[in-house]
Amino acid sequence: MAHPSTEQVWEWLEAVPDPEIPVLTLADLGIIRNVDWEGDTCVVTVTPTYSGCPATSIINLDIETALRDKGLTKIELRNQLDPAWTTDWMSEKGREKLEKYGIAPPQPAGGPERCPHCGSPNVEKLSQFGSTPCKAQWRCTDCLEPFEYFKCI
Amino acid sequence: MADVDNKALFEFLVRMGDNTLILGHRVSEWCGHSPILEEDIALANTALDLLGQTKMWLDYAGKVQGEGKSADDLAFLRDAWDLRNVLLVELPNGDFGQTLMRQFLFDAYHSIILGHLLKSSDDEVRAIAQKASKEVAYHLERSADTVVGLGDGTPESHRRMQAALDYLWPYVGEMFETDDIDRAMASAGVAPEPSGLRADYDALVGRVLADATLTIPEGKFAHKGGRNGYMHTEHLGHLLCEMQWLQRAYPGCEW
Numbered sequence: 001m002a003h004p005s006t007e008q009v010w011e012w013l014e015a016v017p018d019p020e021i022p023v024l025t026l027a028d029l030g031i032i033r034n035v036d037w038e039g040d041t042c043v044v045t046v047t048p049t050y051s052g053c054p055a056t057s058i059i060n061l062d063i064e065t066a067l068r069d070k071g072l073t074k075i076e077l078r079n080q081l082d083p084a085w086t087t088d089w090m091s092e093k094g095r096e097k098l099e100k101y102g103i104a105p106p107q108p109a110g111g112p113e114r115c116p117h118c119g120s121p122n123v124e125k126l127s128q129f130g131s132t133p134c135k136a137q138w139r140c141t142d143c144l145e146p147f148e149y150f151k152c153i
Numbered sequence: 154m155a156d157v158d159n160k161a162l163f164e165f166l167v168r169m170g171d172n173t174l175i176l177g178h179r180v181s182e183w184c185g186h187s188p189i190l191e192e193d194i195a196l197a198n199t200a201l202d203l204l205g206q207t208k209m210w211l212d213y214a215g216k217v218q219g220e221g222k223s224a225d226d227l228a229f230l231r232d233a234w235d236l237r238n239v240l241l242v243e244l245p246n247g248d249f250g251q252t253l254m255r256q257f258l259f260d261a262y263h264s265i266i267l268g269h270l271l272k273s274s275d276d277e278v279r280a281i282a283q284k285a286s287k288e289v290a291y292h293l294e295r296s297a298d299t300v301v302g303l304g305d306g307t308p309e310s311h312r313r314m315q316a317a318l319d320y321l322w323p324y325v326g327e328m329f330e331t332d333d334i335d336r337a338m339a340s341a342g343v344a345p346e347p348s349g350l351r352a353d354y355d356a357l358v359g360r361v362l363a364d365a366t367l368t369i370p371e372g373k374f375a376h377k378g379g380r381n382g383y384m385h386t387e388h389l390g391h392l393l394c395e396m397q398w399l400q401r402a403y404p405g406c407e408w
Contacts, residue, residue: 084283
């Protein structure tokens with residue numbers, strides 16, 4: 001039986017939202033590393049963001065559900081640690097969507113460029129950790145609003 | 154990769170995994186009890202990273218052991234005498250300062266050994282180290298900052314941090330003990346000999362503790378017996394009682 005092309009499978013996966021930050025798709029995050037067919041099994045290789053992130057198992061479940069909804073029956077998920085995920089793999093579109101959502105996107109400098117609410121560059125760190133392993137808490141010293149910053153790793 | 158004795162490799166892997174397992178559990182005990190919300194969240198996140206790393210180490214240990222055991226089997230169905238964590242990580246949390254001092258003393262060692270494991274001859278060890286080292290760099294930044302903030306803080310916070318350092322320092326030496334397993338790992342290129350990491354550790358820790366205006370105790374005595382399983386402290390059994398309760402009471406229970 002002919003199966004859908006890997007490009008088609010990528011397209012389907014690109015529409016799956018991240019369970020914790022639903023404005024981002026799995027493709028925006030850059031955690032899907034490969035899609036391939038081995039015989040009649042569709043093999044999707046995924047890399048975790050943080051090793052203990054509880055969203056990882058939900059993400060795997062969401063991938064499987066999305067592909068089953070498209071009619072695939074034989075699906076295998078593979079976990080790949082190396083090379084380790086980096087925020088460099090986040091798409092430009094993903095960064096824009098994050099900022100609009102109120103989360104400052106990751107910056108190589110190690111801190112947010114500006115407040116995602118008012119755009120002021122005057123910001124200060126409240127805590128190195130936030131509501132999920134991938135975020136830290138910051139505050140704008142102009143509009144005084146707290147906001148989350150997506151850590152750069 | 155050079156020939157590696159699977160028994161020695163298993164021992165090395167459970168040493169890595171048990172350190173993160175036991176410290177992860179200890180740190181998670183703070184969940185809901187920290188002095189302020191931000192610290193509560195930070196500690197819970199650190200614990201989560203450590204437990205994630207535990208899963209990677211113990212999954213691989215189970216594979217190497219070849220008895221079909223999962224990371225959960227190894228974490229929840231071994232008793233105190235089978236655990237191979239260093240004594241430092243099983244010590245009680247004490248106050249917030251003692252918890253952060255313990256975290257710093259371990260993070261410094263952890264970041265140095267993971268740095269070496271990035272060059273391991275074992276592909277899986279290298280991949281785990283790549284993942285873990287990013288998280289641990291972040292842990293170290295935070296625990297070092299907090300140790301400096303509290304050590305060079307008020308007279309009360311300084312007193313507590315010095316007391317924590319005096320209590321914990323005799324447990325530092327065990328991390329740098331080198332035995333036959335370490336020598337086997339070193340000769341196969343899997344991991345460095347711990348004794349060779351001490352100079353980097355002393356330089357790093359010395360710098361941070363000086364910034365924190367704290368004095369490193371002079372004594373050279375080191376409590377040992379955790380990483381070789383000879384004798385753990387009395388605290389480990391109590392910790393396991395709580396951590397393993399569910400699997401002991403309801404064997405085979407799944408989430």
